[in-house]
Amino acid sequence: MTPALEIRRLTGGYSTRKPVLHDISFEILPGEMVGLIGLNGAGKSTAIKHVLGLMLPHAGEVRVAGVKLEEDRDRFRASCAYVPEQPSLFPNLTVAEHLRWTEMAYGLDPAEAERKTRKLAETFRMSHAMGALPGTLSKGMRQKVMLMNALLVSPPLLIIDEPFLGLDPLATRALIGALEDARAAGTAILLSSHILPALERRADRLVVLHQGRIVALGTPGEVKAAAGYAAPTEATLDDAFEALVLAAEEGGRPVG
Numbered sequence: 476m477t478p479a480l481e482i483r484r485l486t487g488g489y490s491t492r493k494p495v496l497h498d499i500s501f502e503i504l505p506g507e508m509v510g511l512i513g514l515n516g517a518g519k520s521t522a523i524k525h526v527l528g529l530m531l532p533h534a535g536e537v538r539v540a541g542v543k544l545e546e547d548r549d550r551f552r553a554s555c556a557y558v559p560e561q562p563s564l565f566p567n568l569t570v571a572e573h574l575r576w577t578e579m580a581y582g583l584d585p586a587e588a589e590r591k592t593r594k595l596a597e598t599f600r601m602s603h604a605m606g607a608l609p610g611t612l613s614k615g616m617r618q619k620v621m622l623m624n625a626l627l628v629s630p631p632l633l634i635i636d637e638p639f640l641g642l643d644p645l646a647t648r649a650l651i652g653a654l655e656d657a658r659a660a661g662t663a664i665l666l667s668s669h670i671l672p673a674l675e676r677r678a679d680r681l682v683v684l685h686q687g688r689i690v691a692l693g694t695p696g697e698v699k700a701a702a703g704y705a706a707p708t709e710a711t712l713d714d715a716f717e718a719l720v721l722a723a724e725e726g727g728r729p730v731g
């Protein structure tokens with residue numbers, strides 16, 4: 476099975492003189508949900524920028540749906556949808572027009588896109604707001620529009636930054652349901668978040684970044700074991716994360 480995302484020995488960042496990411500490797504298979512966690516400045520956004528093809532590796536490679544950016548720029552980009560933490564929408568397009576724009580940009584089947592759009596609007600309780608411009612929506616509603624657009628595409632790889640921040644409880648529940656549906660349809664999902672309990676419950680695997688290096692990688696149970704909390708344990712992912720960060724800082728080397 477071709478991984479939806481394959482990062483091999485990636486060293487990268489904003490300047491080759493001072494890389495942010497050091498030799499990181501992990502993959503996400505179709506239908507898998509992986510959580511990316513790390514302190515502020517650990518390198519999560521930088522890793523995502525490499526996956527989106529906004530930056531080129533200094534060394535190593537990034538493949539999305541089996542393709543490197545240099546091999547097929549259009550396929551690489553079309554294979555991934557990204558929802559940033561800060562919604563960014565076109566001020567002069569209504570919610571419905573955003574979804575229509577996405578349908579055209581990704582070459583989706585119009586009838587199927589219309590059916591999915593209607594379902595997404597219902598799921599996220601946005602049916603009443605389809606004719607609204609972004610400037611008249613709340614922040615959480617703007618985030619819902621971003622999520623609806625990404626879910627409409629159903630790409631091989633879906634990346635969401637802080638998925639649960641700013642959503643009301645019903646929207647959170649709707650998003651979880653929609654992500655489960657996307658997974659069942661084969662979409663691989665990468666969630667970058669500081670809200671560890673939410674990831675602990677939902678992610679198949681976690682990538683723990685610290686100072687641009689992977690300090691633990693595996694299921695929540697494996698990450699806890701890497702932090703010294705072997706099963707059965709009462710320790711939470713927050714406990715394990717803190718232990719991993721402290722160990723990496725004290726030892727100056729990766730653990731796990």
Ligand SMILES: Nc1ncnc2c1ncn2[C@@H]1O[C@H](COP(=O)(O)OP(=O)(O)OP(=O)(O)O)[C@@H](O)[C@H]1O
Binds near residue numbers: 495513514518519520
């Ligand atoms: N545009 C930039 N130019 C140069 N260095 C940058 C730039 N953006 C981020 N960095 C540096 O890259 C490192 C990693 O930052 P990054 O934004 O990837 O962290 P993060 O894990 O996403 O953090 P946060 O949780 O705060 O969003 C930091 O040392 C940061 O100072």
